[in-house]
Amino acid sequence: MVQQEINMPFYSDLTELISDFSFDNLKSFCENHYILLSGLLSTAVGLKLLRTYFVGGVFRSKARLDGKTVVITGGNTGIGFETALDLAKRGARVVLGCRDVTRGEEAAKKIRRASGNGNIIFRRLDLASLESVRQFARETLAAEKDIHILLNNAGIMMCPNWKSVEGYEMQFATNHLGHFLLTNLLLEKIKKSAPSRIINVSSRAHIRGQINFDDINFQKEYHPRLAYSQSKLANVLFTRELSRRLEGTGVTVNALHPGMVNTELARHMSEAGYHMWALYPLYPLLMLVSKTPEQGAQTSIYAAVSEEAGKVTGKYFSDCALKDPVLPENSEEVERRLWDLSEEMVGLKTH
Template sequence: MQNYADNMRDFVEKHATGLAVALVAGVSALALRRWMSGGVCRSRVRLDGKTVLITGANCGIGKETALDMANRGAKVIMACRDMTKARIAADEIRQQSGNGNVVVKKLDLASLQSVRDLAKEIQENEERLDILINNAGIMFCPKWETEDGFEMQFGVNHLGHFLLTNTLLDLLKKSTPSRIVNVSSTAHEKGRIHFEDINLDKDYDPYTSYRQSKLANVLFSRELASRLKDTGVTVYSLHPGVIRTELGRHLFPTLAMWKRIVAAAVMTFVKSPWEGAQTTLHCAIDESLANSSGLYYSDCAPKEPAPQALDDAAAKRLWDLSASMVGLA
């Protein structure tokens, strides 16, 4: 026993610097991981008798949001493009929550007709809609076009949700108090709306496109909140955090090998889908937000968005342009 203690003391003395560095690195990594995990939705509200529609609910934070809503007793409508994945996810949610009232509906946000078809089905078959969560999205894809000829990221992330929300407004108003939650991103801070070239035909860049679409989410929320003032329908936009999901699937293959290695290391510290869903849940159900509308949130708390996201004239101009593009003008 004495020899073991002596050997340990000798080892520590010889490797004191290395051990100290390892300890500091470990503590720092733990602190960074805890900081990156963000806030947690503390609401214990039940949603029995309520109906929630979530776009892109078959994976990532959308699936975690759907599971939480099902656990609270809500009827959950999972509006998804990939029906095979959606049905598998719905089965898992039913099993985990014990809530059989989880249904799957087809929605391709890259098709305005698909959006209209879903909205019509919801209007005809649902008596109420208490929470609409515009969660689905695409990020950093090549220069693709939607079925209607729009740039893909702007079309899916903004225009599809713009049309869906507007076509479901009557049902949301009928179900007040009700909420609309738009999942944006901190990427909006570097974005601008290219009104002169909204589809970025002149000089497409996937990063520029994504930032524009996320800024559009915040501006849309702001203008929508203004238009819905005193109706009982409140609106929220948010940054969910940096999360381990499929959203970045178009980015990773384009990176140089060294960047892939760095990205893989960074992914160790980013949020899990459960952690990433917390701000969405906070905006959708927390009782303290009942009288708030049009604000932007991050880590379950209000946050001042970028100056260009507070431009009411730009928000109105974007609304008019979007309405024209989707046939609502």
């Protein structure tokens, strides 16, 4: 009854105001419902402030990339597409490496149209196939004079217990091993193009990860979330080890967390047994705290373009700022061990 007593006069007066609008009626309406209007305004301002907080950093620099060549994996959708579009608008030559040919070619067309930059190239790349990675690298090395920015962006999250072409756990294979091999195959050209940058898109999920050297492929018992966290920690550890190996070359290597972004990345969770319908009641909250793909791309753009990011290496960014990753004990030892294992798994190990 109290709710009805509060709301009915408000709606009645609002209807009257709309039907017979005047500034005198508006003044009277505001005076009669001052408390309720103040509460609504405070709520709206509070929601706006919360939304601004969760959106995070925005990279506003107008810096150009004319004459620069960018290779970006997974540039056909989500933050990869938005990052590629932004870099194209800055004048860069952008090479998209995507698994789906139809979607990759369509993304390249959209970026050309939206940016006015015709220098957008698509090449097929399936990170879950080491031969596909090698083929992409061969084609890119043959066609590109320079590679100034390599943005390892593509990823898969919490999929069922799938295997890569070589039989490796899919998330570790796609998120880490494919990018590890690609980076090493392109490395000499990246060094010759210095100053240049390598950027690995990780996730805050790395804080829950550990490198399970005794069962790297989760053959004993598969946990989608733990496997994802392992692969994202691998991105950070790979970044740190590679940065040490490239000291003095003019190549910087950094990792980043894009934030909680509303993209297709979560599309496999229901297949892995996560009941997405259970999150429906939380949908308004999730929309409040999650970023759009354009907002989620800001830290990737920052890492690729900003002068500040070009001066550091082996670091981790979030919301366009330096942050401290959560690392395992004896991190450098784990990083070296992961490097050696990755070399062996992708066939780069020399004896």
